[in-house]
Amino acid sequence: MNWKPNTFSKFANDANVRGVFFQVVLIATLVFFFFWLTDNTLTNLSNQGKSLGFAFLSGTAGFQISQTFGTWLFDYQVGTSTYLDVYFIGIANTLLVAVLGIVAATVIGFTLGIMRLSNNIVFRAFATTYIEMLRNIPILLQLFFWYFAVLRSLPGKRDKLEIIPDLIGVNITGLYLPAPVPQEGFVYSVIAFALAILLTFGVKQYAKRVQAQTGKITPVFLIGTALVISIPLITFLATNSPLDWNTPEFKDSGPMLRRGYQSGSGMILVPELIAVWLALSLYTAAFIAEIVRAGILAVSQGQTEAASALGIRPNYTLRLVVIPQAMRVIIPPLTSQYLNITKNSSLAVAIAYPELVSVFAGTALNQVGKEIEMIFMMMMVYLTVSLLTAAFMNWYNDRVKLVER
Amino acid sequence: MDSKMIAVAALVIGAGAGFFIGKGNKEVVEVEKIVEKTVEAKQTSTLDAVRSKGFVQCGVSQGLPGFSNADDSGKWAGIDVDLCRAVAAAVFGSGDKVKFSPLSAKQRFTALSSGEVDILSRNTTWTMTRDTQLGLNFAGVNYYDGQGMMVPKSLGVKSAIELDGANICTNTGTTTELNITDYFRSNNMKFNLVAFEKADEVVAAYDSGRCDVYTTDRSGLAAQRTKLTKPDDHMVLPEIISKEPLGPVVRQGDDQWFNVVRWTLRALINAEEMGVTKANAASKASSSKDPALLRLLGKEGKFGEELGLSNDWALNAITAVGNYSESYEANVGPNTPLKLDRGVNALWSDGGILYAAPIR
Structure with missing residues (x-):
């Protein structure tokens, strides 16, 4: 065939x-x-x-925005500031609450994670209850709870609750703190602070070399702390203390409307920010606690035993043996939680915190009606912030992950 | 083999492009057909269509107390609802021959232009854009609203001009933030704005004392005030910082139906001016000697027939819902939870701006 x-x-x-x-x-x-x-x-x-285009960004925004970090940073003025300024204000407020949330959630989460592994039954029970309650209630409900719980429990606008008399006080309109006002010459103290940090890194390198050569351990942390505090402080005093404090001013007489804390005096944290911060960090902390617990449990008991067999003291065992190995398990899921905080901060629109979704995709969008461009710009912000966070965490992960030889 | 692959790729791309381009053209043709159909729908008489189906389909809000709100048994009430009942009574002689479609703010104009409803009576602000660009006509104004401000009485403020430095709560709306900012800027006053996404949170925040002032449309303030813990401790300031004339809307291009709705509203206002009420309309029609009144109630002239209705159209409308004042007092007036004074919504002869063209 x-x-x-x-x-x-x-x-x-x-x-x-x-x-x-x-x-x-x-x-x-x-x-x-x-x-x-x-x-x-x-x-x-x-x-x-309609047409596509970004020309609207140079238009003047004719509406007021709640006074916060963003309006202070970009000096928002109704009638002169543009929609681009509104965009930046939204980004600043979003980043502020994201950074604050990440720091607080990390601290609370690590504490709770370790508490949940504690031998003390009170600590363990508290951590377990906290984690199971908070991570099982939707974050939006927690946001409303904290906002209205915070509002209802604070004294009214004409009253105050003083934490440090005449310096720090709180009422329903916010937390009032003294605002630092740098005077001429303050820049030297800032330079001194930067130098002190560089010096501390030098000390760390030196300590490594000393340890490699002689085996002696230098208390880097103590020396570093002393340097970072003392050098800027001495510079500050030597340049005649060039820093003024603008303390919050409280009036309890005069017309009813004008009583209470005076606007423009001191620094103010609005209750919306406090509520968003509380809700985001307490909610995410519950997830971080479980990640930390998983990380620590992933390091086998044998590692601790081997360390003590080698004669390493217990506090060094935790710092040099257990935590570095736990970190490589903790870092990847922790990154996801950090990204969640940033993205969940957009829920703050519900309680009037002027972040990106609220001022740009809300109020500004209502004025100019450029839905496609504005939503696109907003998505780009979240994407960029998330990718940057992820890049940083991946870099850190590469440093701490198990190096196989 | 490489050249074959390129050939395959070119073939795929070509086929795909042809498919999509062809499809795109088809869609354009379909859109044109829909536009033509809408134009045809507009050209048929709404009054005939309403007569043949036996009721008026009325677009209302999804629940705004005093304007259009359904009670527990599903019965609609409010001044916007009364207007629809009056139109139904003018056409059919009975205010019950009406069906209501609750519409969201986004749906409302589409529902009207597609013919899903015959009248849109849904606290809709009459603006030039809406009148000229949406293919709609506003048949009049049944409530002159405007953005206002509410404050706690304990603040001791009598006028918005005293509000320098105030904390103001509002919800992000079409122009709410812009209006309030304009007002404070033009009076050279400072304020801080706390803008929520939804009205419920604004009420809760204002009630807890977060803000000195709550600003939104005055009818909205009156409705929201009923939700506060102590409604009587709060007052609405006299200033009105924006114009929001609310009124019924019909499709453009059907002048007959437009006239029916427009003159039904005017008949209710004229009835108040002449002292005709729900209770005395029938007796006045038979006993009065006043020619203006007789023309309104259909005893003189053929005004109803000119509209395409029966001559007792206005009498039926008034008997069904009462005159403008009766409808106002029953739904939004001082004796209702909304407690809205007549203000600018009083007759021109009482110091307000309600002025209906005469029936003659």
């Missing part, structure tokens, strides 16, 4: 050809999908008499 294979069937049965064929189909479909999406959007927009 003289059977000759058909060229087409030979071609069609080639695994390489098939692979390329389906890849091409997939890519073509995707390209056409996005082309169709963009084309449809543009057609529909032009039918509605």
